[in-house]
Amino acid sequence: MLFKVVERDTDTHARLGILELNGKRIKTPVLWLGCMLKYKPRPWKFFKVHTIMVNAYEIIEQKIMINSIHKFLDTNGLVMMDSGGFQLMKKNVHVSPTKVLEIYKQTKPDIGVVLDYPLNPLDLNNRMKRWKKTLKNTRFMLENSHDIVLMPVVHGYTLKEIKRACAEIKDIIDPKVVGVGSLVPILKYMKTSTILKLNGMNTIKFMINAISIIRK
Incomplete structure (x- = not known):
């Protein structure tokens, strides 16, 4: 896999690029x-x-x-x-x-x-337990992937959790690609009082900031 950045926005870390994989070439974002x-x-x-x-x-x-x-x-x-x-x-x-x-x-x-465990917004107390299971799967699958290109996934309901998740993924591997997980529950439940209090920002702003952190 090869990814070439063609243009980058310095404020948001948004990128235009070209992805080459298995003899195929596509422009990103896609x-x-x-x-x-x-x-x-x-x-x-x-x-x-x-x-x-x-x-x-x-x-x-x-x-x-x-x-x-x-x-x-x-x-x-x-x-x-x-x-x-x-x-x-x-x-x-x-x-x-x-x-x-x-x-x-x-x-x-x-x-x-990678087999991940999305966070359940109705069970916030167990989100760290689910993330640890995702990390365990990530390590196991990457160690046994052979020639399969695997994409680890980052989960978190706060920017602090996103930063920690990125650091823990990098302790396992410097990934070529990274997925952003729990997007469906984030979009559905971010406006509820519990998650909003945890997060302190609206859904779109959180997602932009989270992706910006991951791309660093």
Whole structure:
């Protein structure tokens, strides 16, 4: 994987760049189109879609047999596969990082997301416990990834938590790519009194500042 910064904003750390991965080249920023594996039509058959995101949870839940995700989707573009951490949390399903790695090795996505545990805004007292489990999975999966490009994920409801999470990820590896996790609950619950009191700022400002910290 190679990422080249073409232009950078010094205030927000926003960047224009070029990502090269597995012989494919795309300009960033880019929108990853979420796709349900068994749903049709395939938008990339009709429009210029070069980046697709799918979910390992679907493969586990529906027992889909896939030897190559690119052949299954019939695409030459980049494919990122999420671990399904959010769906697993919602449905209270346990899947091991070993199982997720097996799926990545079999389906061969361009990027596989580390099995993470999104923070539950209704259970703020246990957020550190969930983050420690994510860190444990991160270390295990990176040590056993072989040639799979894995993306660790940062979680936090305060900028202090985001900074600490970044430091703890860097203690394991200097990652080529990093995901920002817990976005769905952040967007849904940030305006509630508990999280707002923790955070001290509105949703958009928090997300901009969090991404700025991660990009440093």
